[in-house]
Amino acid sequence: MxxxxxxxxxxxxxxxxxxxxxxVQTEDAVLAEELLARKKLAQDIVGRLTDRVLLVRPGRVxxxxxxxxxxxxxxxxxxx
Amino acid sequence: MADAADERWSELLRxxxxxxxxxxxxxxxxxxxxxxxxxxxxxxxxxGLAAVANPAVLDRRLKELDPAARQLLALIGxxxxxxxxxxxxxxxxxxxxxxxxxxxxxxxxxxxxxYPYFTPPPQRGTRVQTFEQWLGFAGPxxxxxxxxxxxxxxxxxxxxxxxxxxxSAIRNPQSAMEADGxxxxxxxxxxxxxxxAAPLRRTQNGGYFKRDAERxxxxxxxxxxxxxxxxxxxxxxxxxxALAELEGVLAADDSELRAAALPAxxxxxxxxxxxxxxxxxxxxxxxxxxxxxxxxxAMAGNPFPSAVLLGLLLLARVREGTWLRPAAVEDWxxxxxxxxxxxxxxxxxxxxxxxxxxLLGVAYPLRLVQARRDDEGWLVRLSPxxxxxxxxxxxxPLPPGERGRGEGGGAPPPxxxxxxxxxxxxxxxxxxxxxxxTPALIGKLTHFAAWTNLGAACTxxxxxETVYRALEAGLTFETIRRTLExxxxxxxxxxxxxxxxxxxxxxxxITVYPSAVLMEFNSxxxxxxxxxxxxxxxxxxxxxxxxxxEGAIDFKxxxxxxxxxxxxxxxxxxxVEPDGVTLTVDLAKxxxxxxxxxxxxxxxLPRASANGRRQYRLTPASLAAAxxxxxxxxxxxxxxxxxxxxxxxxxxxxxxxxxxxxxPRLQTHLVLHVAAPELADGLMQWPETRPLxxxxxxxxxxAVAEENVAALRERLARLGVALAQ
Numbered sequence: 001m002x003x004x005x006x007x008x009x010x011x012x013x014x015x016x017x018x019x020x021x022x023x024v025q026t027e028d029a030v031l032a033e034e035l036l037a038r039k040k041l042a043q044d045i046v047g048r049l050t051d052r053v054l055l056v057r058p059g060r061v062x063x064x065x066x067x068x069x070x071x072x073x074x075x076x077x078x079x080x
Numbered sequence: 081m082a083d084a085a086d087e088r089w090s091e092l093l094r095x096x097x098x099x100x101x102x103x104x105x106x107x108x109x110x111x112x113x114x115x116x117x118x119x120x121x122x123x124x125x126x127x128g129l130a131a132v133a134n135p136a137v138l139d140r141r142l143k144e145l146d147p148a149a150r151q152l153l154a155l156i157g158x159x160x161x162x163x164x165x166x167x168x169x170x171x172x173x174x175x176x177x178x179x180x181x182x183x184x185x186x187x188x189x190x191x192x193x194x195y196p197y198f199t200p201p202p203q204r205g206t207r208v209q210t211f212e213q214w215l216g217f218a219g220p221x222x223x224x225x226x227x228x229x230x231x232x233x234x235x236x237x238x239x240x241x242x243x244x245x246x247x248s249a250i251r252n253p254q255s256a257m258e259a260d261g262x263x264x265x266x267x268x269x270x271x272x273x274x275x276x277a278a279p280l281r282r283t284q285n286g287g288y289f290k291r292d293a294e295r296x297x298x299x300x301x302x303x304x305x306x307x308x309x310x311x312x313x314x315x316x317x318x319x320x321x322a323l324a325e326l327e328g329v330l331a332a333d334d335s336e337l338r339a340a341a342l343p344a345x346x347x348x349x350x351x352x353x354x355x356x357x358x359x360x361x362x363x364x365x366x367x368x369x370x371x372x373x374x375x376x377x378a379m380a381g382n383p384f385p386s387a388v389l390l391g392l393l394l395l396a397r398v399r400e401g402t403w404l405r406p407a408a409v410e411d412w413x414x415x416x417x418x419x420x421x422x423x424x425x426x427x428x429x430x431x432x433x434x435x436x437x438x439l440l441g442v443a444y445p446l447r448l449v450q451a452r453r454d455d456e457g458w459l460v461r462l463s464p465x466x467x468x469x470x471x472x473x474x475x476x477p478l479p480p481g482e483r484g485r486g487e488g489g490g491a492p493p494p495x496x497x498x499x500x501x502x503x504x505x506x507x508x509x510x511x512x513x514x515x516x517x518t519p520a521l522i523g524k525l526t527h528f529a530a531w532t533n534l535g536a537a538c539t540x541x542x543x544x545e546t547v548y549r550a551l552e553a554g555l556t557f558e559t560i561r562r563t564l565e566x567x568x569x570x571x572x573x574x575x576x577x578x579x580x581x582x583x584x585x586x587x588x589x590i591t592v593y594p595s596a597v598l599m600e601f602n603s604x605x606x607x608x609x610x611x612x613x614x615x616x617x618x619x620x621x622x623x624x625x626x627x628x629x630e631g632a633i634d635f636k637x638x639x640x641x642x643x644x645x646x647x648x649x650x651x652x653x654x655x656v657e658p659d660g661v662t663l664t665v666d667l668a669k670x671x672x673x674x675x676x677x678x679x680x681x682x683x684x685l686p687r688a689s690a691n692g693r694r695q696y697r698l699t700p701a702s703l704a705a706a707x708x709x710x711x712x713x714x715x716x717x718x719x720x721x722x723x724x725x726x727x728x729x730x731x732x733x734x735x736x737x738x739x740x741x742x743x744p745r746l747q748t749h750l751v752l753h754v755a756a757p758e759l760a761d762g763l764m765q766w767p768e769t770r771p772l773x774x775x776x777x778x779x780x781x782x783a784v785a786e787e788n789v790a791a792l793r794e795r796l797a798r799l800g801v802a803l804a805q
Contacts, residue, residue: 047676
């Protein structure tokens with residue numbers, strides 16, 4: 001690791017906070033592709049943050065979980 | 081040692097005493113605490129709470145009471161339910177021969193051993209000036225009182241003036257039937273599963289929506305009589321639903337009853353489970369053995385809780401092992417209970433027998449009574465469990481340090497245990513033999529398998545949805561496997577194990593974060609440093625981490641460069657440059673939605689603008705890609721309105737829909753320049769010249785087709801205007 005870029009131990013780390021975000025994380029990129037290919041899911045997914053992480057339209061999480069279950073998946077819903 | 085339940089009761093009592101006006105509090109404290117000086121109100125309440133938690137003090141205070149008041153507390157103790165409708169207590173006192181049934185309750189209120197019960201608990205400012213005033217404000221549901229379990233428990237054993245009905249008793253018992261006590265827990269489990277799938281909807285007046293009422297009335301698992309069904313019970317499904325509410329299996333959420341947690345008592349064994357269900361009986365308002373479900377009328381007077389307790393106490397009054405006919409018990413109740421004895425206007429339908437239905441249809445499945453049948457009909461007697469639950473009817477000394485009877489004191493009958501009771505079949509069906517079932521095992525099975533049949537041997541089915549629900553509730557593949565293996569009569573079939581593993585693994589393949597915090601760092605090193613400092617998050621990408629619980633983030637390590645709440649409408653964070661196709665994004669205000677949307681119709685510029693902002697440019701190719709990706713003109717217009725706060729720029733519109741519009745035409749026109757806009761207005765308006773003008777190009781410029789020039793010249797000449805070349 002390049003320590004030159006690391007913030008000092010007591011320095012505050014700059015960060016941008018995205019609150020109340022709804023995400024779907026898949027085990028691999030192929031599964032993410034499979035989900036995006038599902039028309040009903042695709043319309044509730046507004047973007048792909050990484051090859052395994054999809055951003056869900058706000059307020060549509062229940063519909064996404066239901067559609068995943070219809071596809072035969074059993075998603076783990078990670079809530080606090 | 082005080083447990084959580086004791087603390088809850090103590091807190092309720094503290095709130096209630098705090099709602100007493102100070103003169104009333106001092107009056108009550110004078111009897112309960114015997115203060116030696118003028119203590120402040122808060123101290124009086126604290127001393128009062130200490131007094132009612134001290135068995136020795138309680139025993140002294142109980143001795144000072146009239147026998148009738150002690151009997152009233154004993155009745156509450158026998159019921160194991162500390163909260164009672166005041167009317168029911170008065171009914172029982174009258175049935176026991178006390179002409180003024182209210183006086184014992186009033187004495188107990190004044191003595192600080194019985195209290196008004198408010199739902200919700202009293203808030204600051206609520207004041208009970210006097211008990212007479214409180215009695216005068218009974219709502220439609222009537223008045224309710226409570227005492228502490230310890231107070232009622234210390235009074236159990238106080239002799240009650242109940243007759244010994246042994247003269248009508250039948251001796252020479254032969255075989256006695258006794259239920260296993262699991263019938264109602266099993267039906268509660270079934271209802272929990274049904275409510276998990278679809279909540280029950282309630283109407284405003286407390287009834288059920290038609291569809292849900294039909295579910296409760298018609299569902300076979302809820303309503304089918306038990307294997308040894310002794311009697312038809314009206315609206316059994318509604319009884320189960322009422323008990324489910326009292327047990328907390330169903331919880332009210334707006335206008336719905338949703339599946340909540342299965343009772344904690346199930347983990348403590350059958351005795352604790354039955355004790356909790358028995359304690360629910362006096363609070364049963366929406367169902368009774370005579371009419372079944374009472375629906376929205378449930379708020380009217382309900383004599384059954386008091387009548388039921390009197391009936392059970394009459395069974396307890398006879399020598400152990402003595403059988404009684406339900407009709408003999410009911411005769412006494414109807415003769416002495418004021419609802420039946422004193423109301424001559426009572427409808428004949430309300431005088432019909434009901435106690436046999438209750439004893440055989442409710443008390444029997446709850447294992448309170450044993451039953452047998454002879455030529456003349458059914459006979460009943462209290463079971464060992466019933467005797468334990470009701471407690472002794474005669475004084476039995478208790479050491480001061482021991483908790484009272486009727487609130488958990490004494491020992492319940494031993495429970496038999498056959499841990500191996502499940503047969504798991506390769507077709508994913510589970511056969512559960514009743515003799516080995518326990519409430520705790522019912523609870524575990526309910527979470528991960530669907531009940532399909534209740535009988536001498538119950539059946540369940542393992543399904544992806546049920547396993548998924550269990551995993552969601554915190555169970556793991558291992559805990560499910562262990563449960564099935566521990567209680568299985570033979571090894572778990574490989575096919576079942578494989579299905580469970582597949583379902584559990586499948587669940588791990590997709591994780592949904594419904595409302596997470598995404599932290600976007602400037603660099604991978606920053607993210608590494610944050611994780612090294614203990615950020616409770618998971619890395620999603622080089623610069624992105626997700627945190628499930630924002631409260632767990634220690635913000636002293638971070639400097640926020642921007643925050644965005646995705647539950648709020650999108651924020652304006654885009655500036656459109658004068659060229660109409662270059663978009664500059666304010667990174668402090670932008671969000672992930674923008675960063676995923678913008679690349680769909682614009683190309684990111686390789687370099688940020690001078691102030692470090694990100695830029696995108698609309699190009700014919702990027703907008704062609706947007707059109708191919710199902711972006712429409714209205715979507716783009718909406719996006720610009722939300723994100724830039726302005727309409728779609730003309731250049732952007734040109735790129736988006738220019739190709740779809742009619743082809744532009746090149747034409748030769750002459751331009752007529754006039755001296756003033758008013759003159760141009762006149763030419764555009766006068767019918768003689770209007771058809772000759774092709775288009776107005778500006779305030780004083782008009783386009784004229786070449787072939788119309790002669791006609792225009794001639795008409796202007798008529799006005800005296802010469803057209804200069």
